[in-house]
Amino acid sequence: MKKTTKEQNTKQLIEKIGVQSEKAGLTPAVGRIFAYLMIADPPEKSFEEIYQYLQMSKSAVSNGLNALLQHGLIDYITHTGDRKRYFHINTKGWMEQTKKQIEGQEQLQPLIKEVLKSRSNKYPEFNKALEEIIAFHDFIREEIKNAIKKWEKKHKK
Amino acid sequence: MKKTTKEQNTKQLIEKIGVQSEKAGLTPAVGRIFAYLMIADPPEKSFEEIYQYLQMSKSAVSNGLNALLQHGLIDYITHTGDRKRYFHINTKGWMEQTKKQIEGQEQLQPLIKEVLKSRSNKYPEFNKALEEIIAFHDFIREEIKNAIKKWEKKHKK
DNA sequence: ATTTTAGTTCTCAAATTACAGAACTAAAAA
DNA sequence: TTTTTAGTTCTGTAATTTGAGAACTAAAAT
Structure with a gap:
């Protein structure tokens, strides 16, 4: 036991x-x-x-x-x-930190854009895929921002 | 120069x-x-x-x-x-990976719940704050899931 | 059968990180 | 003024990580 x-x-x-x-x-x-x-x-x-x-x-x-x-x-x-x-x-700071982490990874984004600018147009499919990745990130970041706003509205006093 | x-x-x-x-x-x-x-x-x-x-x-x-x-x-x-x-x-795998990362950090959640169970009710304010953190995580995770679904619908085929 | 080649695995050294323990500091207490 | 205390900083080291280089392997080419 x-x-x-x-x-x-x-x-x-x-x-x-x-x-x-x-x-x-x-x-x-x-x-x-x-x-x-x-x-x-x-x-x-x-x-x-x-x-x-x-x-x-x-x-x-x-x-x-x-x-x-x-x-x-x-x-x-x-x-x-x-x-x-x-x-x-x-707890407030913890939540802030969490929000930042969720929103984060913004720094890779501009570099991918730079990559795209530097790439030839000989391989349009790959370029398209990179563009989609950028678009996905943009989309998700926006959605998350809105979600956080939504939460804050609901929980503010 | x-x-x-x-x-x-x-x-x-x-x-x-x-x-x-x-x-x-x-x-x-x-x-x-x-x-x-x-x-x-x-x-x-x-x-x-x-x-x-x-x-x-x-x-x-x-x-x-x-x-x-x-x-x-x-x-x-x-x-x-x-x-x-x-x-x-x-690129597909990369996006999958990104999605997982965004959704991630699920594993702390149940531990916080365990903490709450173990806590006395002598400090209800702190307990409330912990509950709010859990609720925030749940909320955000759900929102992100929906956002990803939305994206997938828009970009499928 | 021998040699090449594409890639793997092993061994080891350099760099980094995480932390203990001891010496220290600055303010408060005595 | 001396001592205590709450916390910091310094020094050294053990553990871990990273990656080079060399030896190796298995399949393909000759």
């Missing part, structure tokens, strides 16, 4: 979220910090609590928190008469 | 596309191969042409081409009486 405590479940969940966050571009350590703050009850945790709970070095936590702050994924609050900062997930 | 030849421009363009492809998850070398095939006139190039033009090792090109083949980003044709394979961009 295998008994799994709540703590064990929590730690496993943190690891799983860490792995996913890694796939989304964060490092394992940063992913774990983010995961911990997602699970944290209360949702604000001090620097000390974080590195002790996750058993990470102070340097890793310091760098990780700063990376997350810069990405706008977390924020912190303070309490009077307490020098500690209490870090927590910035 | 700085003179830039067509060749120089092409090479620079390859590098720029390579950098962008890197950001999209490919390695620099694989990004360059992809870029070269995008610019290639005719759009089919042999193994030999690729590694000679890009001045890369055979091993790097072999591994790179196989990675691109596996991702469905390129394909190849053959000619009777010629043992070489001629590699070219698979």
